[in-house]
Amino acid sequence: MLISTSAVVAAGPSLNPLSDLRQLTAYPFMVSALEAGTIVAGMAAVIGWFMVLRRQTFAGHTLSVMSFPGAAGALLIGLSAAAGYFLFTAIAALIIGAAAGTQTRRRQHGQEAAITGAVQAFGLACGFLFLSLYQGVLGNYESLLFGSFLGITHGQVLALALVAAVALALLAIAGRPLLFASLDEGVAQVRGVPTRTLSLGFLLLLGLAVAETAQITGALLVFALLVAPPATAQVLTPRIGLSLALSVLIGVLVTWVGLALAYFYEYPVGFYITTVAFVAYVLARVARARGDNPSPFTSKRALPAQEGA
Amino acid sequence: MFAHEFFRNALLAGTFVALACGSVGYFVVVRAQVFAGDALSHVAFTGALAAAAAGIDARVGLFAATIAVALALGAIGGVRTRQPADDVTIGIVFAWVLGLGVLFLALFSSGSGAGDGLLGARALFGSIFGLSTADARLAAVIGVAIFAAILAIARPLLFASVDPGVAAVRGVPVTILGLVFLALVGATAAEATQAVGALLLLGLIAAPAGAAHRLTSDPYLALALSTGLAVLAMWLGLILSYAIPSLPPSTAIIATATACYLLAFLFSSRPRGGQRSARLHSAPDTVHRLAQN
Numbered sequence: 001m002l003i004s005t006s007a008v009v010a011a012g013p014s015l016n017p018l019s020d021l022r023q024l025t026a027y028p029f030m031v032s033a034l035e036a037g038t039i040v041a042g043m044a045a046v047i048g049w050f051m052v053l054r055r056q057t058f059a060g061h062t063l064s065v066m067s068f069p070g071a072a073g074a075l076l077i078g079l080s081a082a083a084g085y086f087l088f089t090a091i092a093a094l095i096i097g098a099a100a101g102t103q104t105r106r107r108q109h110g111q112e113a114a115i116t117g118a119v120q121a122f123g124l125a126c127g128f129l130f131l132s133l134y135q136g137v138l139g140n141y142e143s144l145l146f147g148s149f150l151g152i153t154h155g156q157v158l159a160l161a162l163v164a165a166v167a168l169a170l171l172a173i174a175g176r177p178l179l180f181a182s183l184d185e186g187v188a189q190v191r192g193v194p195t196r197t198l199s200l201g202f203l204l205l206l207g208l209a210v211a212e213t214a215q216i217t218g219a220l221l222v223f224a225l226l227v228a229p230p231a232t233a234q235v236l237t238p239r240i241g242l243s244l245a246l247s248v249l250i251g252v253l254v255t256w257v258g259l260a261l262a263y264f265y266e267y268p269v270g271f272y273i274t275t276v277a278f279v280a281y282v283l284a285r286v287a288r289a290r291g292d293n294p295s296p297f298t299s300k301r302a303l304p305a306q307e308g309a
Numbered sequence: 310m311f312a313h314e315f316f317r318n319a320l321l322a323g324t325f326v327a328l329a330c331g332s333v334g335y336f337v338v339v340r341a342q343v344f345a346g347d348a349l350s351h352v353a354f355t356g357a358l359a360a361a362a363a364g365i366d367a368r369v370g371l372f373a374a375t376i377a378v379a380l381a382l383g384a385i386g387g388v389r390t391r392q393p394a395d396d397v398t399i400g401i402v403f404a405w406v407l408g409l410g411v412l413f414l415a416l417f418s419s420g421s422g423a424g425d426g427l428l429g430a431r432a433l434f435g436s437i438f439g440l441s442t443a444d445a446r447l448a449a450v451i452g453v454a455i456f457a458a459i460l461a462i463a464r465p466l467l468f469a470s471v472d473p474g475v476a477a478v479r480g481v482p483v484t485i486l487g488l489v490f491l492a493l494v495g496a497t498a499a500e501a502t503q504a505v506g507a508l509l510l511l512g513l514i515a516a517p518a519g520a521a522h523r524l525t526s527d528p529y530l531a532l533a534l535s536t537g538l539a540v541l542a543m544w545l546g547l548i549l550s551y552a553i554p555s556l557p558p559s560t561a562i563i564a565t566a567t568a569c570y571l572l573a574f575l576f577s578s579r580p581r582g583g584q585r586s587a588r589l590h591s592a593p594d595t596v597h598r599l600a601q602n
Binding site: 052055057058060061065110111113114115116117118120121122124125126128129132133145146220221223224227228231266267268270271272273274275277278281 | 511523
């Protein structure tokens with residue numbers, strides 16, 4: 001989790017962007033980390049954009065921590081970690097989706113959240129069990145929870161790119177009805193949009209994205225990339241296309257800055273990424289509070305009126 | 310089993326931790342603030358590690374961090390909308406706080422030698438069998454205090470949760486109650502971290518309460534049931550974990566709590582599904598009754 005290359009690098013940033021960039025890309029491990037970080041941040045920003053719009057932050061967080069038992073379980077029975085990630089997040093997505101489906105929407109919000117919370121705690125408890133069965137005492141729980149940008153291979157980067165491409169393609173196909181269903185579920189339902197299928201499908205897609213991202217950022221920090229860049233973008237502009245693009249841009253920038261900081265200074269990359277993302281969000285909120293345009297996304301109805309979804 | 314001191318300590322602390330979790334949890338579910346509870350439980354991790362990095366008692370860090378963040382979350386939302394912070398704000402705040410936790414973990418690890426990984430793991434997953442008698446007694450006292458505070462504000466809080474508008478008109482201080490309640494959730498998270506760990510305590514808050522909320526629409530009965538189920542899950546979990554040495558106590562406790570919820574789900578969804586538990590939110594008679602006494 002630490003990019004502890006201070007022995008190799010020694011020098012801090014020279015504050016000359018060009019030479020800093022050259023220094024950052026001098027080692028293959030760092031190039032892989034930047035590539036993987038870019039792919040993951042871009043995908044998380046797009047899928048997270050819908051997650052924030054649909055107010056499914058809690059479900060997103062639950063799915064993202066599911067990668068911990070996934071990885072620990074895979075470790076225990078000797079499967080590849082990726083298989084464990086995908087399996088556990090998919091199961092959790094199905095349970096949460098099914099639970100959400102049985103409830104009438106607003107009224108049962110507390111109950112739906114209780115199910116999500118129970119699923120999350122139980123999954124984490126399983127992860128803890130797997131890990132303690134595997135090693136007696138906890139060994140390497142940190143990199144599972146908080147990730148590691150180190151030692152990413154070229155093959156892994158290709159696999160990440162492939163999954164990201166599939167996820168984004170699926171989202172592109174379902175994007176329009178999903179947007180409609182997210183903005184006004186009732187009207188969408190009346191117009192024949194299969195909202196329940198879409199909702200379940202989106203949770204599965206979110207699980208896929210999260211399982212993918214968690215391999216790099218760890219189970220606890222995926223969430224920062226999923227929620228902060230989209231929320232910042234949605235604060236900044238009401239226009240759908242622009243907001244999506246901004247979300248990706250912010251996500252990628254946050255990841256780059258976080259990686260660069262972790263490279264030059266000794267503290268963990270997770271700390272830098274979450275902090276940069278948080279600062280960006282606070283700045284966006286302050287900027288909007290100073291201007292007088294009302295928040296476009298706090299009242300969901302404002303959006304279609306301006307954009308004609 | 311009871312001959313061992315560590316088990317007696319665990320039972321003492323666990324019972325009162327569960328008492329706090331079950332009672333606070335019921336309101337967390339009724340007020341649909343499970344995500345805030347989730348966030349506060351993760352904040353506990355940062356608090357414990359910050360205290361470790363600063364070299365002070367972990368409990369000071371735990372309670373200071375969770376209560377401070379709880380009040381902040383209440384205040385962020387409370388200023389303009391009179392509602393607690395929305396889930397996106399909560400998500401961003403706690404993602405950052407977790408990032409801070411990683412920083413403290415690194416700071417602490419670079420300061421000391423081998424035992425540090427264990428401390429992080431303890432904060433995350435709890436160590437109820439490792440409590441000393443003094444620890445257990447203090448945990449019991451705090452648990453009782455939280456439980457008593459919840460009982461003291463139960464009636465107005467319930468009113469404010471079921472229908473904040475009517476409650477405000479009737480002179481219930483809705484905003485302050487919300488803040489006090491969030492602070493109590495924070496204290497509960499800090500309290501339960503010692504027993505089941507920052508990552509798992511949400512199960513002890515959400516699962517028994519969710520089960521009780523499903524099984525009955527009478528709020529006071531549900532509150533009692535939620536507390537009872539939490540304590541039951543704690544006891545069963547401790548006994549299970551004692552009987553099966555390879556099963557960590559935290560896992561056993563959360564698994565038992567989840568099993569309670571699963572049973573309640575199966576039991577309540579057969580006759581007429583979700584309508585029974587939905588009644589609480591819409592029930593005019595509940596509001597009426599609360600408004601009358």
